[in-house]
Amino acid sequence: MLSFGESFVLALALFSVILTPAYGLPKVKPIDDVQPEQTLAVHNEIRAAVGVAPLVWNETVAAYAQNFANKLAKAGKCAYTDMRHSGGPYGENIAAGWVQPEDQMSGPIATKYWLTEKPNYDHATNKCKDVCGHYTQIVANQSFSLGCGSYRCHDNELIWIVCDYYPMPVGDANTRPY
Numbered sequence: 001m002l003s004f005g006e007s008f009v010l011a012l013a014l015f016s017v018i019l020t021p022a023y024g025l026p027k028v029k030p031i032d033d034v035q036p037e038q039t040l041a042v043h044n045e046i047r048a049a050v051g052v053a054p055l056v057w058n059e060t061v062a063a064y065a066q067n068f069a070n071k072l073a074k075a076g077k078c079a080y081t082d083m084r085h086s087g088g089p090y091g092e093n094i095a096a097g098w099v100q101p102e103d104q105m106s107g108p109i110a111t112k113y114w115l116t117e118k119p120n121y122d123h124a125t126n127k128c129k130d131v132c133g134h135y136t137q138i139v140a141n142q143s144f145s146l147g148c149g150s151y152r153c154h155d156n157e158l159i160w161i162v163c164d165y166y167p168m169p170v171g172d173a174n175t176r177p178y
């Protein structure tokens with residue numbers, strides 16, 4: 001078990017900072033919530049900031065993430081308490097957020113939420129104070145490719161983003177993400 005990796009297996013979510021009520025917003029058309037290029041770019045900025053090599057987009061992994069997202073959507077898994085990891089062979093981060101009038105949850109925005117955990121990770125001791133597993137997955141140098149999927153709930157107003165990372169980081173308590 002990785003010290004930094006424990007939250008890989010926990011069903012954790014970062015919620016939209018400003019939660020907007022589900023009702024009363026104009027209906028939005030589903031758009032490309034994943035935004036592969038931008039999601040990859042945000043990941044790679046975060047990795048570059050700590051000297052970790054960039055990820056590449058992986059269509060196999062993205063198809064896996066989208067397939068998992070489709071299953072959750074079909075099963076009506078829309079409440080935050082429904083959040084589960086896929087239990088597959090990849091590292092995985094999940095986020096959900098309400099569509100905002102001028103902004104919304106998306107691959108890049110989810111990645112920026114996960115980045116908010118960065119201050120919780122102490123590289124000197126390789127320990128997290130509070131949650132930092134989403135951040136350490138982003139910067140894990142054992143992972144070299146990424147794929148994400150998404151689904152929407154509540155009349156398209158709640159967006160879920162699932163990102164999977166290959167290979168899944170493995171190791172023991174001494175294993176560092178970088």
Ligand SMILES: *[C@@H]1O[C@H](CO)[C@@H](O)[C@H](O)[C@H]1NC(C)=O
Binds near residue numbers: 056058061144145166
């Ligand atoms: C994409 O992921 C698959 C495993 O799911 C792996 O076999 C393949 O090497 C990966 N490709 C890249 C470019 O990382």
Ligand SMILES: *[C@@H]1O[C@H](CO)[C@@H](O)[C@H](O)[C@H]1NC(C)=O
Binds near residue numbers: 141142176177178
């Ligand atoms: C990943 O980081 C660890 C810890 O600093 C280091 O020992 C290892 O060489 C790095 N691996 C790569 C592929 O950069």
